[in-house]
Amino acid sequence: MDTEEFQLPRSRQANERLHAMIPGGGHTYAKGDDQYPENLAPVISHGHGAHVWDIDGNRYIEYGSGLRSVSLGHAHPRVIEAVRRELDRGSNFVRPSIVEVEAAERFLATVPTAEMVKFAKNGSDVTTAAVRLARAVTGRPRVAICGDHPFFSVDDWFIGTTPMSAGIPAATTELTVAFPYGDLAATEELLTRYQDEVACLILEPAGHIEPPPGYLAGLRELADRHGCVLIFDEMITGLRWSEAGAQGLYGVVPDLSTFGKALGNGFAVSALAGRRELMERGGLRHPGDRVFLLSTTHGAETHSLAAAMAVQTTYVEEGITARLHALGERLAAGVRDVAASMGVGDHVVVRGRASNLVFATLDESRQPSQQYRTLFLRQLLAGGVLAPSFVVSSALSDADIDRTVEVVAQACAVYRKALDAADPTPWLGGRPVKPVFRRLA
CATH class of the missing domain: 3.90.1150.10 (Aspartate Aminotransferase, domain 1)
Structure with missing residues (x-):
């Protein structure tokens, strides 16, 4: 035409x-x-x-369906059938549903590098929870983001670094610093400059270019040496790079990782996953100060968790x-x-x-x-x-x-x-x- x-x-x-x-x-x-x-x-x-x-x-x-979320196509039969089975069983209760247990087991079997998982509705909730957890466990204020990646969260710690920073106090933005993708020397210089101040390194483990050889392993070593938390934002790489995300493909294990987008094939579900030692700080079985990790009314809505389980099964089996x-x-x-x-x-x-x-x-x-x-x-x-x-x-x-x-x-x-x-x-x-x-x- x-x-x-x-x-x-x-x-x-x-x-x-x-x-x-x-x-x-x-x-x-x-x-x-x-x-x-x-x-x-x-x-x-x-x-x-x-x-x-x-x-x-x-x-x-x-193309790019649902901002990359609908990776199986719209109204995928296996996903729709899984959701349909839950429709007449209720969606949200005063106590956890057995679906939450099943969804967590399914996720941790798909992403075996993680030991615990907590579900939410959107990516910003889980990336911000990861940052809060990193600050809590390290006692440090600064967040180091990969400056070459376009988006991490709608929350102040990230949006304040963009041109749309209206309404965000400068004091908040000053606590976020940036490192370049693929450059270990520059990242080490940043961590040295802000010695004992950086709580975490957060990045997409891969993007429009493949990680240089040894880069992700080098970041892992830097994070360990400088005592900060390594967070992989796997919103895009999760499932699209491998069923277990980029961490499953490249064999480098972060402390925390966040998933979303393809996880629900259009249904609203995201996940924060990671090491038990860190994740449990947001739970009830530790002696330290409690971290308000994630507490969302609709985070465990059963229809979306059923969709997520069906998506993961479909990825693996097909x-x-x-x-x-x-x-x-x-x-x-x-x-x-x-x-x-x-x-x-x-x-x-x-x-x-x-x-x-x-x-x-x-x-x-x-x-x-x-x-x-x-x-x-x-x-x-x-x-x-x-x-x-x-x-x-x-x-x-x-x-x-x-x-x-x-x-x-x-x-x-x-x-x-x-x-x-x-x-x-x-x-x-x-x-x-x-x-x-x-x-x-």
């Missing part, structure tokens, strides 16, 4: 209704309509497998991680081929592990460009591909991948025209998409 003909009138109206009642027009900034070309932010009606339909009646092949890698490799190869053939191979760039692909849109000077991203997204949408990233789900078929590559080829042809004109403006259809983290709306 020609992009000039591609219109979303019902979605446009729904977006206006969303903004009238909900700050930001949605419940996640990364899903905002400012992340999409002007007036082309679809409002979703429903999804099944790797496809979603908007309220204008358009069907899309979807080899989902391997399938995600195979699909991602097919997609990456296809996109790189058509980008090169259209003369934009240095401008439309696929990056990341095969199970977690993103793309960069670069301008004439090969610098990241929100304008060219707008052009690219607009062409993809018109072709029936909803792709803020190229993160695959296991529900994608080879035909879906092939169709995506065809649409990318058409988008790359337009991209080449814009590069030749040295001006993408005629192909934007309005204002460019915007970065999530920015000071002004």
Whole structure:
């Protein structure tokens, strides 16, 4: 479909209704309509497998489903059946449910590097709990975050370090320091500079690049030597890298780790896991000061825990991680081929592990460009591909991948025209998409 003909009138109206009642027009900034070309932010009606339909009646092949959470595809039968079995049995009680026992056993069998686990509803809750626990057990105030990773929590200790720091006291932000990924010498210098002040090192163990040889083991040694807690944020790497996350793949055991996203296949569940000695400080069987670790009304809601168990079983029994890698490799190869053939191979760039692909849109000077991203997204949408990233789900078929590559080829042809004109403006259809983290709306 020609992009000039591609219109979303019902979605446009729904977006206006969303903004009238909900700050930001949605419940996640990364899903905002400012992340999409002007007036082309679809409002979703429903999804099944790797496809979603908007309220204008358009069907899309979807990538990055639910901010990487729906890795098995929408309404996956094994997950839905597990949830359905619990629906008539109640969801939340005045005492723990037996489902909590089963879910914990299932998780610790899947992630054997952990000794205890506590469930919650979102990633920020568990990363913040990990930070609080690290501060409690070390008696130290500072948090060292990997500055190369984009997001850890909505809470003050992290958001204060971003351009959206309004409302966060400077005294809080000053307690968070940053270290670069892959650079052990710089991290050691940081720990030496703040000797006996850093409670923890928190990072995604892997991202768009593989960890350099010996890096994670080196971090483990640094944390031990400087007496701080090593925390792996496995929100993205959990299940997508291996059933046991990046720690299971690379063989380096953190003190604490946090999981979410793929764990529930769209159902709200996250997990804080780690060494018993640390985790028990949030429990009742230790002599020290109690840590208010996690205490959430809905953290052990049975439907989501049933979903998590079904997800883990499906991953193990059906080899989902391997399938995600195979699909991602097919997609990456296809996109790189058509980008090169259209003369934009240095401008439309696929990056990341095969199970977690993103793309960069670069301008004439090969610098990241929100304008060219707008052009690219607009062409993809018109072709029936909803792709803020190229993160695959296991529900994608080879035909879906092939169709995506065809649409990318058409988008790359337009991209080449814009590069030749040295001006993408005629192909934007309005204002460019915007970065999530920015000071002004």
